[in-house]
Amino acid sequence: MDDFERQLMQAMSRTDPPGAFEAKVLARVAREADGRSGLWRWFSRPVTLRWASVALALVMVATGVTWQRERERERGEQALAKLELALKITSEKLQKIDREIPK
C-alpha cells in the first residue's frame, strides 16, 4: 500500500451518524413491532371466531358477485324487451305504410 492509498484510507475513515440515530432506529423498530402486534392479535383470536370472520367475508363477496350478475341479467332482459317492442312497432308501421301505398 502506497502513500496515495493510505491517504485514501484516511479520507474514507468512518464517520459518526447524526445525533439521535440510535433513538430513531429504536423508535422505528418499536413502531414496526406495534404494527405487527395488531396483526398478531387478529391471528391469535380463537379459531372459531377467526374462521367466522373469514366465512363472513366470503359470504359478503359471494353475495356481491351474485347481486351484480343478477343486475346484469335483468338489464339484458329489459334491453331485449325494448328491442322486441321497437321491432314490433317498426313492423306494424311498415305494414301500415305498405297497405296505404296504392298498388
Place this chain on the structure above:
Amino acid sequence: MAGASQEAARESGSATDAEPRTFLTALRAHQAMVFSLAYHFLRDRNAAEEVAQDVFLELHRHWDELGSDDHVKFWLRRVASNRCIDRARRRKYQPIVALDDVPEPSTPGEPSDFLLNQKLRDLVSALPEKPRMVMVLRYQEEMMPEQIATLLGMPVSTVKSHLQRSLAMLREKAVRSLGEVR
C-alpha cells in the same frame, strides 16, 4: 470525523463480542460502519441516515436468523451495499459531478489534509456505482478483494480490475489537480 467509540468497536470486534449479543449492542457497534458506507457512497448525510436506518430495521427483522457478530457484520455490509447501489440506480443518484468535471482546487500549493481528504472523497463519489462501492469497501472497511467479491457477489478478478482502474483514475486526477500526490 471518525467517532472514537465506533473506531474502538471497529478495531476490536472482541470488545462487543464480550457483551451479550443483542440488537442494541449490534446497533451501537456497527452504526458508524453502516452510516459511513452509505455516506461515502451517496455523499448525502440525509440519504445516508435514511439508508442506515432502513438497514438496521431490516437487521431487526432478521435478527433471529443471524449467528455470530461476524455474521451480523457481513450481513450489514452486504445489505448496506446493495441498498446504496439500489438507491443510486432508482433515484439516479449519480455523483453530483462527473469525475472529469471535479473542479481544481482554487488555492495552489500544499493543501491541508482536510482539503485533500475532501477532494479524494469527491473523486471517489464521482465513480460509477459498482467501482465506487468496491472502493468504499476497500478503503473504508479495509476489506481484501476476495472479501469484497464475496460480499458483492462478483468475481475477484472484477473487483481487482475495478480497484486498479479506479485507483489509476483517481491518482491521475489527484496528481493533475493537487500535484503533490505520490
